[in-house]
Amino acid sequence: MSALGRRDWLEDFTVGAKEKAGTIAFSEDEIIAFARAFDPQSFHVDPEAARMSPYGGLIASGWHTMSKLMKVVSGGAVAAGGAGFIASPGFEDLRWLRPVRPGDVLDVWIETLSVTPSASKPGQGLIIQHFTAVDAAGRVVCSVMGKVFFKRRGTA
């Protein structure tokens, strides 16, 4: 799914680099299946009720969009599972800016905001990245800021 090469170490990330990591597509069946399991609000699971809602039709759960975005991202620039990947302590600024509807195809972009070697742990550091999903008209649909701890090259 990802157009990016694998990045295993803190040194593999460059501040300011921005790349397309892949695309995510949403079918009505998948939107309903995810929402039944995790977010069964009527405008996520019932096309008829959704038509009467303020959204005017079925929309994806924000957690569905975020989970699909993260799958693309973890195959790319955060190199999840790569040799130097340690863990993510958390995310900031989750934003759902526009509804996602059946048939939508979104581009996922990754921008590296900072790469900071740890002052206290010489073998590792923190990267902060901004992840966005963008629709066919170029509008940002959702975004989130992610932090990941990585080992530095040459560490065990």
Add this chain to the structure above:
Amino acid sequence: MSALGRRDWLEDFTVGAKEKAGTIAFSEDEIIAFARAFDPQSFHVDPEAARMSPYGGLIASGWHTMSKLMKVVSGGAVAAGGAGFIASPGFEDLRWLRPVRPGDVLDVWIETLSVTPSASKPGQGLIIQHFTAVDAAGRVVCSVMGKVFFKRRGTA
């Protein structure tokens, strides 16, 4: 799943109120199924590889934990789908503080931090809540701050 009554309007929320919304349980099969779909890192999908990882065994994807937490929450205090529910513009401060393992059962707590009538839109307002999942030993495993727009009672 939720022990909370339904809350439909901005006026139904009280600053400082803290309640247990329900519990979430994690089986190995469910952890692997979610991760295969959305977060296929080896320590989420492969028990053997996970044993060799820094986690020492299989752990749930943080997005899995968050999605299950949100399902409990949306049945309760945010009253998703309720008459006065408008939308969530986003979340802040996602924190994954401890790994979640097969067999874990977590309590989900909701604390209302603020209830703010809109200055510009008299018929609505914003609530901010802190959601936490707590393990059997009382330790916070993950947490997130959620914002939801609600209509005021008596509005259409």
